[in-house]
Amino acid sequence: MTSSQKKRRTLSCTCGQVELETIDDPILTVTCHCASCRTARARLEALPGAPVIAEEDGGTAFVMQRKDRIRCVKGAELLREYRLTPEAKTRRVVASCCNAPMFLEFAGGHWLSLYRQRFPKADQPALEMRVMTKYREAGAAFYDDMPSYASHSGGFMWKLLSAWVAMGFRAPKIDYVKGGVGSYAG
Template structure:
Protein backbone atom coordinates (compact mmCIF):
# COMPACT_ATOMS: atom_id res chain seq x y z
CA UNK A 1 0.00 0.00 0.00
CA UNK A 2 1.23 3.48 -0.74
CA UNK A 3 1.37 6.13 1.98
CA UNK A 4 -1.46 8.09 0.37
CA UNK A 5 -4.44 6.52 -1.37
CA UNK A 6 -5.57 7.66 -4.80
CA UNK A 7 -8.62 9.93 -5.10
CA UNK A 8 -10.62 7.01 -6.48
CA UNK A 9 -10.57 3.24 -6.60
CA UNK A 10 -11.62 1.08 -9.54
CA UNK A 11 -13.59 -2.09 -8.97
CA UNK A 12 -13.95 -4.42 -11.93
CA UNK A 13 -15.03 -7.94 -12.67
CA UNK A 14 -12.44 -10.46 -13.83
CA UNK A 15 -13.18 -10.00 -17.54
CA UNK A 16 -13.56 -6.20 -17.33
CA UNK A 17 -17.14 -5.97 -18.62
CA UNK A 18 -18.41 -4.50 -15.31
CA UNK A 19 -16.68 -1.59 -13.62
CA UNK A 20 -17.33 0.71 -10.67
CA UNK A 21 -15.57 3.79 -9.39
CA UNK A 22 -15.43 4.63 -5.69
CA UNK A 23 -14.26 8.13 -4.76
CA UNK A 24 -13.10 9.55 -1.47
CA UNK A 25 -11.77 7.82 1.60
CA UNK A 26 -13.31 4.43 2.47
CA UNK A 27 -15.36 4.18 5.66
CA UNK A 28 -13.34 1.19 6.84
CA UNK A 29 -11.51 -1.84 5.47
CA UNK A 30 -12.15 -5.13 7.18
CA UNK A 31 -12.11 -8.88 6.74
CA UNK A 32 -15.36 -10.51 7.85
CA UNK A 33 -15.53 -14.07 9.17
CA UNK A 34 -19.28 -14.31 9.82
CA UNK A 35 -21.07 -17.50 8.87
CA UNK A 36 -23.14 -15.67 6.23
CA UNK A 37 -20.08 -14.28 4.41
CA UNK A 38 -18.45 -17.70 4.49
CA UNK A 39 -21.57 -19.47 3.16
CA UNK A 40 -22.25 -16.85 0.49
CA UNK A 41 -18.62 -16.74 -0.59
CA UNK A 42 -18.48 -20.51 -0.93
CA UNK A 43 -21.73 -20.46 -2.92
CA UNK A 44 -20.49 -17.80 -5.33
CA UNK A 45 -17.19 -19.63 -5.75
CA UNK A 46 -19.19 -22.68 -6.94
CA UNK A 47 -20.52 -20.69 -9.92
CA UNK A 48 -18.94 -21.61 -13.27
CA UNK A 49 -15.37 -20.29 -13.43
CA UNK A 50 -15.98 -17.82 -10.59
CA UNK A 51 -12.86 -16.16 -9.18
CA UNK A 52 -12.15 -16.57 -5.44
CA UNK A 53 -14.30 -14.66 -2.97
CA UNK A 54 -12.95 -16.02 0.31
CA UNK A 55 -9.44 -15.34 1.54
CA UNK A 56 -7.23 -18.35 2.30
CA UNK A 57 -8.25 -18.20 5.99
CA UNK A 58 -11.99 -18.17 5.18
CA UNK A 59 -12.50 -14.44 5.69
CA UNK A 60 -13.91 -12.04 3.13
CA UNK A 61 -12.01 -8.77 2.72
CA UNK A 62 -14.12 -5.68 2.11
CA UNK A 63 -13.62 -1.99 1.54
CA UNK A 64 -16.72 -0.18 2.80
CA UNK A 65 -17.69 2.96 0.88
CA UNK A 66 -20.54 5.43 1.12
CA UNK A 67 -23.18 4.67 -1.53
CA UNK A 68 -23.14 8.28 -2.70
CA UNK A 69 -19.47 7.88 -3.63
CA UNK A 70 -19.81 4.70 -5.72
CA UNK A 71 -21.06 4.55 -9.28
CA UNK A 72 -21.23 1.87 -11.92
CA UNK A 73 -19.32 3.11 -14.96
CA UNK A 74 -19.84 0.05 -17.17
CA UNK A 75 -21.92 -3.13 -17.30
CA UNK A 76 -24.63 -2.48 -14.71
CA UNK A 77 -27.04 -4.60 -16.75
CA UNK A 78 -24.80 -7.63 -16.10
CA UNK A 79 -25.29 -7.55 -12.31
CA UNK A 80 -27.29 -10.22 -10.53
CA UNK A 81 -28.33 -10.52 -6.89
CA UNK A 82 -27.43 -13.55 -4.78
CA UNK A 83 -29.14 -13.96 -1.41
CA UNK A 84 -28.74 -16.70 1.16
CA UNK A 85 -32.54 -16.78 1.48
CA UNK A 86 -35.37 -14.79 -0.13
CA UNK A 87 -35.86 -12.77 3.09
CA UNK A 88 -32.14 -12.14 3.71
CA UNK A 89 -31.37 -8.49 4.54
CA UNK A 90 -28.22 -8.64 2.41
CA UNK A 91 -27.57 -9.19 -1.23
CA UNK A 92 -24.27 -10.10 -2.78
CA UNK A 93 -24.06 -8.75 -6.30
CA UNK A 94 -22.24 -10.75 -8.96
CA UNK A 95 -21.19 -9.82 -12.51
CA UNK A 96 -22.84 -12.54 -14.63
CA UNK A 97 -20.31 -12.23 -17.46
CA UNK A 98 -17.58 -13.96 -15.41
CA UNK A 99 -19.27 -14.68 -12.03
CA UNK A 100 -17.16 -12.14 -10.15
CA UNK A 101 -18.57 -11.07 -6.77
CA UNK A 102 -18.61 -7.26 -6.83
CA UNK A 103 -20.20 -6.00 -3.61
CA UNK A 104 -22.41 -6.78 -0.65
CA UNK A 105 -25.31 -4.49 0.19
CA UNK A 106 -27.43 -4.38 3.35
CA UNK A 107 -31.07 -3.48 2.79
CA UNK A 108 -31.60 0.17 3.67
CA UNK A 109 -27.87 0.61 4.37
CA UNK A 110 -25.97 3.75 3.39
CA UNK A 111 -22.80 1.92 2.35
CA UNK A 112 -21.57 -0.81 0.01
CA UNK A 113 -19.07 -3.44 1.06
CA UNK A 114 -16.86 -3.73 -2.02
CA UNK A 115 -15.03 -7.02 -2.42
CA UNK A 116 -11.42 -5.98 -1.92
CA UNK A 117 -10.10 -8.60 -4.37
CA UNK A 118 -11.99 -6.84 -7.19
CA UNK A 119 -10.14 -3.53 -6.66
CA UNK A 120 -7.08 -2.55 -8.62
CA UNK A 121 -4.17 -0.22 -7.94
CA UNK A 122 -3.02 0.93 -4.52
CA UNK A 123 -5.44 -0.68 -2.10
CA UNK A 124 -6.32 0.52 1.36
CA UNK A 125 -4.78 -1.77 3.94
CA UNK A 126 -7.03 -3.93 6.10
CA UNK A 127 -7.71 -2.22 9.41
CA UNK A 128 -9.40 -5.00 11.35
CA UNK A 129 -10.94 -8.45 11.32
CA UNK A 130 -14.56 -8.73 12.48
CA UNK A 131 -16.89 -11.57 13.44
CA UNK A 132 -13.87 -13.76 14.18
CA UNK A 133 -15.92 -15.91 16.57
CA UNK A 134 -17.37 -17.55 13.43
CA UNK A 135 -14.06 -18.27 11.71
CA UNK A 136 -13.35 -21.76 10.44
CA UNK A 137 -12.29 -24.29 13.01
CA UNK A 138 -8.52 -24.41 13.37
CA UNK A 139 -7.88 -20.97 11.82
CA UNK A 140 -5.42 -19.03 13.92
CA UNK A 141 -5.40 -15.33 13.14
CA UNK A 142 -2.22 -13.27 13.41
CA UNK A 143 -2.14 -10.31 15.78
CA UNK A 144 -1.04 -7.85 13.07
CA UNK A 145 -4.53 -6.26 13.14
CA UNK A 146 -7.25 -5.98 15.75
CA UNK A 147 -9.33 -9.20 15.76
CA UNK A 148 -12.87 -8.60 17.00
CA UNK A 149 -15.25 -11.42 17.93
CA UNK A 150 -18.20 -9.32 16.67
CA UNK A 151 -18.48 -5.94 14.95
CA UNK A 152 -16.36 -3.60 17.02
CA UNK A 153 -17.43 -0.26 18.43
CA UNK A 154 -14.86 1.34 16.11
CA UNK A 155 -16.45 -0.38 13.10
CA UNK A 156 -19.96 0.73 14.09
CA UNK A 157 -18.78 4.27 14.92
CA UNK A 158 -17.26 4.62 11.45
CA UNK A 159 -20.55 3.55 9.84
CA UNK A 160 -22.53 5.99 11.99
CA UNK A 161 -20.24 8.96 11.34
CA UNK A 162 -20.32 8.28 7.60
CA UNK A 163 -24.11 8.19 7.70
CA UNK A 164 -24.24 11.46 9.66
CA UNK A 165 -21.91 13.06 7.08
CA UNK A 166 -24.43 11.96 4.43
CA UNK A 167 -27.28 13.71 6.26
CA UNK A 168 -28.70 10.30 7.29
CA UNK A 169 -29.66 9.61 3.68
CA UNK A 170 -29.68 6.21 2.00
CA UNK A 171 -29.07 6.99 -1.67
CA UNK A 172 -29.22 4.61 -4.58
CA UNK A 173 -25.99 3.74 -6.35
CA UNK A 174 -25.71 5.36 -9.76
CA UNK A 175 -25.87 2.85 -12.60
CA UNK A 176 -27.40 -0.13 -10.74
CA UNK A 177 -30.86 -1.26 -9.75
CA UNK A 178 -31.77 -1.34 -6.08
Protein backbone atom coordinates in the same frame (compact mmCIF):
# COMPACT_ATOMS: atom_id res chain seq x y z
CA MET B 1 -10.38 19.54 -2.08
CA THR B 2 -12.81 19.28 -4.98
CA SER B 3 -14.34 16.01 -6.14
CA SER B 4 -11.98 16.01 -9.12
CA GLN B 5 -9.04 16.10 -6.68
CA LYS B 6 -10.33 13.36 -4.38
CA LYS B 7 -8.84 9.88 -4.51
CA ARG B 8 -10.52 7.75 -7.16
CA ARG B 9 -10.27 3.97 -7.29
CA THR B 10 -11.59 1.64 -9.93
CA LEU B 11 -12.70 -1.91 -9.33
CA SER B 12 -13.72 -4.37 -11.99
CA CYS B 13 -14.91 -7.88 -12.55
CA THR B 14 -12.42 -10.55 -13.61
CA CYS B 15 -13.00 -10.08 -17.35
CA GLY B 16 -13.28 -6.28 -17.20
CA GLN B 17 -16.82 -5.91 -18.57
CA VAL B 18 -18.13 -4.43 -15.29
CA GLU B 19 -16.41 -1.48 -13.69
CA LEU B 20 -17.23 0.62 -10.64
CA GLU B 21 -15.49 3.74 -9.43
CA THR B 22 -15.15 5.02 -5.88
CA ILE B 23 -14.41 8.60 -4.92
CA ASP B 24 -12.57 9.49 -1.71
CA ASP B 25 -11.40 7.18 1.05
CA PRO B 26 -13.50 4.25 2.24
CA ILE B 27 -15.31 4.25 5.57
CA LEU B 28 -13.43 1.15 6.68
CA THR B 29 -11.78 -2.00 5.34
CA VAL B 30 -12.51 -5.27 7.11
CA THR B 31 -12.30 -9.00 6.81
CA CYS B 32 -15.59 -10.57 7.91
CA HIS B 33 -15.86 -14.08 9.35
CA CYS B 34 -19.62 -14.21 10.00
CA ALA B 35 -21.62 -17.30 9.06
CA SER B 36 -23.54 -15.41 6.36
CA CYS B 37 -20.36 -14.22 4.61
CA ARG B 38 -18.80 -17.69 4.83
CA THR B 39 -21.93 -19.37 3.42
CA ALA B 40 -22.28 -16.80 0.64
CA ARG B 41 -18.59 -17.02 -0.17
CA ALA B 42 -18.82 -20.80 -0.63
CA ARG B 43 -21.89 -20.45 -2.85
CA LEU B 44 -20.43 -17.63 -4.93
CA GLU B 45 -17.13 -19.44 -5.41
CA ALA B 46 -19.13 -22.45 -6.68
CA LEU B 47 -20.59 -20.45 -9.59
CA PRO B 48 -19.05 -21.40 -12.97
CA GLY B 49 -15.74 -19.59 -13.51
CA ALA B 50 -16.06 -17.58 -10.30
CA PRO B 51 -12.87 -16.33 -8.63
CA VAL B 52 -11.80 -17.41 -5.16
CA ILE B 53 -12.73 -14.70 -2.67
CA ALA B 54 -11.59 -16.29 0.58
CA GLU B 55 -8.68 -14.53 2.24
CA GLU B 56 -5.80 -16.52 3.70
CA ASP B 57 -7.40 -16.21 7.15
CA GLY B 58 -10.70 -17.66 5.86
CA GLY B 59 -12.57 -14.35 5.92
CA THR B 60 -14.07 -12.21 3.18
CA ALA B 61 -12.39 -8.82 2.70
CA PHE B 62 -14.55 -5.76 2.11
CA VAL B 63 -13.94 -2.09 1.38
CA MET B 64 -16.88 -0.27 2.97
CA GLN B 65 -17.71 2.79 0.88
CA ARG B 66 -20.44 5.41 1.15
CA LYS B 67 -23.11 4.82 -1.50
CA ASP B 68 -22.94 8.44 -2.60
CA ARG B 69 -19.28 7.94 -3.49
CA ILE B 70 -19.67 4.98 -5.86
CA ARG B 71 -20.79 4.89 -9.45
CA CYS B 72 -21.08 2.20 -12.09
CA VAL B 73 -18.82 3.14 -15.00
CA LYS B 74 -19.80 0.26 -17.29
CA GLY B 75 -21.58 -3.07 -17.35
CA ALA B 76 -24.61 -2.31 -15.15
CA GLU B 77 -26.72 -4.60 -17.34
CA LEU B 78 -24.46 -7.51 -16.31
CA LEU B 79 -24.97 -7.11 -12.56
CA ARG B 80 -27.11 -9.76 -10.83
CA GLU B 81 -28.14 -9.99 -7.21
CA TYR B 82 -27.92 -13.11 -5.09
CA ARG B 83 -29.51 -13.66 -1.70
CA LEU B 84 -28.96 -16.49 0.76
CA THR B 85 -32.72 -16.79 1.13
CA PRO B 86 -35.59 -14.96 -0.60
CA GLU B 87 -36.21 -13.00 2.64
CA ALA B 88 -32.56 -12.03 3.21
CA LYS B 89 -31.95 -8.36 4.03
CA THR B 90 -28.61 -8.47 2.25
CA ARG B 91 -27.84 -9.02 -1.37
CA ARG B 92 -24.55 -9.87 -2.97
CA VAL B 93 -24.13 -8.44 -6.44
CA VAL B 94 -22.16 -10.41 -9.02
CA ALA B 95 -20.95 -9.58 -12.54
CA SER B 96 -22.77 -12.28 -14.55
CA CYS B 97 -20.18 -12.19 -17.36
CA CYS B 98 -17.54 -13.93 -15.19
CA ASN B 99 -19.37 -14.51 -11.86
CA ALA B 100 -17.07 -12.12 -9.99
CA PRO B 101 -18.65 -10.83 -6.75
CA MET B 102 -18.67 -7.02 -6.83
CA PHE B 103 -20.41 -5.86 -3.65
CA LEU B 104 -22.71 -6.65 -0.76
CA GLU B 105 -25.58 -4.33 0.12
CA PHE B 106 -27.57 -4.26 3.36
CA ALA B 107 -31.21 -3.24 2.90
CA GLY B 108 -31.53 0.39 3.94
CA GLY B 109 -27.78 0.79 4.43
CA HIS B 110 -25.89 3.94 3.50
CA TRP B 111 -22.78 2.05 2.36
CA LEU B 112 -21.75 -0.79 0.07
CA SER B 113 -19.29 -3.46 1.09
CA LEU B 114 -17.15 -3.80 -2.02
CA TYR B 115 -15.22 -7.03 -2.46
CA ARG B 116 -11.63 -5.89 -1.87
CA GLN B 117 -10.19 -8.36 -4.37
CA ARG B 118 -11.98 -6.53 -7.19
CA PHE B 119 -9.53 -3.63 -6.83
CA PRO B 120 -6.14 -3.94 -8.56
CA LYS B 121 -3.60 -5.31 -6.05
CA ALA B 122 -1.57 -2.10 -6.14
CA ASP B 123 -4.66 -0.03 -5.25
CA GLN B 124 -6.34 -2.23 -2.63
CA PRO B 125 -6.96 -0.26 0.56
CA ALA B 126 -5.13 -1.83 3.51
CA LEU B 127 -7.22 -4.00 5.81
CA GLU B 128 -7.92 -2.35 9.17
CA MET B 129 -9.59 -5.08 11.22
CA ARG B 130 -11.19 -8.50 11.35
CA VAL B 131 -14.79 -8.72 12.57
CA MET B 132 -17.08 -11.54 13.64
CA THR B 133 -14.11 -13.78 14.43
CA LYS B 134 -16.16 -15.85 16.86
CA TYR B 135 -17.51 -17.51 13.69
CA ARG B 136 -14.18 -18.04 11.94
CA GLU B 137 -13.45 -21.38 10.36
CA ALA B 138 -11.56 -23.86 12.49
CA GLY B 139 -8.03 -24.38 11.24
CA ALA B 140 -7.89 -21.21 9.12
CA ALA B 141 -4.58 -19.34 9.26
CA PHE B 142 -4.98 -16.46 11.68
CA TYR B 143 -2.25 -13.94 12.37
CA ASP B 144 -1.98 -11.14 14.89
CA ASP B 145 -1.36 -8.57 12.14
CA MET B 146 -4.43 -6.37 12.76
CA PRO B 147 -7.11 -5.85 15.43
CA SER B 148 -9.59 -8.72 15.57
CA TYR B 149 -13.02 -8.60 17.19
CA ALA B 150 -15.44 -11.38 18.11
CA SER B 151 -18.33 -9.24 16.80
CA HIS B 152 -18.45 -5.64 15.54
CA SER B 153 -16.27 -3.28 17.55
CA GLY B 154 -17.28 0.11 18.87
CA GLY B 155 -14.84 1.66 16.39
CA PHE B 156 -16.51 -0.21 13.53
CA MET B 157 -19.96 1.05 14.53
CA TRP B 158 -18.65 4.60 15.15
CA LYS B 159 -17.15 4.83 11.64
CA LEU B 160 -20.42 3.66 10.06
CA LEU B 161 -22.46 6.10 12.15
CA SER B 162 -20.07 8.98 11.41
CA ALA B 163 -20.36 8.33 7.68
CA TRP B 164 -24.16 8.29 7.94
CA VAL B 165 -24.16 11.60 9.83
CA ALA B 166 -21.87 13.10 7.15
CA MET B 167 -24.39 11.95 4.54
CA GLY B 168 -27.26 13.74 6.33
CA PHE B 169 -28.76 10.39 7.41
CA ARG B 170 -29.46 9.47 3.78
CA ALA B 171 -29.31 5.97 2.36
CA PRO B 172 -29.13 6.37 -1.43
CA LYS B 173 -30.68 3.73 -3.64
CA ILE B 174 -28.42 1.74 -5.93
CA ASP B 175 -30.27 1.86 -9.24
CA TYR B 176 -27.70 0.31 -11.55
CA VAL B 177 -28.43 -3.32 -10.69
CA LYS B 178 -30.99 -3.97 -13.41
CA GLY B 179 -30.20 -7.54 -14.31
CA GLY B 180 -32.63 -9.36 -12.05
CA VAL B 181 -32.12 -11.94 -9.36
CA GLY B 182 -29.77 -14.87 -9.70
CA SER B 183 -29.77 -18.08 -7.75
CA TYR B 184 -26.94 -19.71 -5.91
CA ALA B 185 -25.61 -23.09 -6.90
CA GLY B 186 -26.46 -25.61 -4.21
